[in-house]
Amino acid sequence: MESKKKKTRRRSRLVIGLGLLGGCCTISLLVTLLSPQTDEPESPTAAISDSAIETVIAQTEGAAAGTFEPTSAPTPLPAPSNTLEPSVALKLFIEDELSSANRNVPRLEAVEINEGAGIITVRWAINDNITDGFRISGAKRDASTILQTIAESGMQFERVVLRGSFSMVDVYGNAEEAEVFRLIFDRAEYEQINWDNFLSDNIYLVAGSATVHPAFQD
Incomplete structure (x- = not known):
């Protein structure tokens, strides 16, 4: 019990x-169950990563839509210059006025401008012709054409030197391109020329200095 x-x-x-x-x-x-739960703080690294991702996505979408704007404007490139050097421009003018070459040498060898001294020097090759007289007349016509082109170019200069060359044969039969005349014109001399009535046969006479090979003398 x-x-x-x-x-x-x-x-x-x-x-x-x-x-x-x-x-x-x-x-x-x-x-x-009744106690309040405290959320864990968001990781700063995760927040930065999300922001960066959103920025990249926004920029990519903007670029695809054609609305993306760069942060800084691109530096504009300088405009190409169409201005030629004076000697190059003058050479082109003279080449347009001279007749074509009939010998195997450059018709217009060089155009040199000494801006400090105000001197323009032109070297060219005289064309051949069927007679000595025609050859001399052609050389004078070349010199007149070149001087007139320079005078009407608008360039400021004090002196013009014209140097013409031709193939010369020595006593041994050897041919060589050589200077056959040199004409020098100062401003006071070429400014007196009236190109409307000027005769190229007088080009030696109006030059301040004329050095001419016998083969090209009158």
């Missing part, structure tokens, strides 16, 4: 213990 009472007490204690344990678990679960 006594044993049954002891068993009954132990069973009652076990039930009470289990009840208390279950109550504690329930209270703990309720506390957990």
Whole structure:
């Protein structure tokens, strides 16, 4: 009888213990559910990465749509210059006025401008012709054409030097291109020429200085 009472007490204690344990678990679960949860702070690195990605996406979409604007304007390239050097321009003018070459040498060898001294020097090759007289007349006509082109070019100069060359044969039969006359005109001399009525045969006479090879003298 006594044993049954002891068993009954132990069973009652076990039930009470289990009840208390279950109550504690329930209270703990309720506390957990009702407690406010604190979000973990966002990583700064993750925020920066997201921002960078959004910027790249926006720029890419803008470029595709044609609305992307560069952060700085490109430096404009300098406009190409169409201005020629004076000597080059004058050479082109003279070449347009001279007749074509009939010998195997450049018709207009050089045009040199000494801006400091105000001197223009022109070297050219005289064309050949069927007679000495025609050859001399052609050389004078060349000199007149060149001087008139320079005088009407608008360039400022004080002196013009004309140097004509031709193929000369020495006593041994050797041919060589050589200077056959040199004409020098100062400003006071060429400014007196009226080109409308001027005769090229007088070009030696109006030159301030004329050095002429015998083969090209009158």
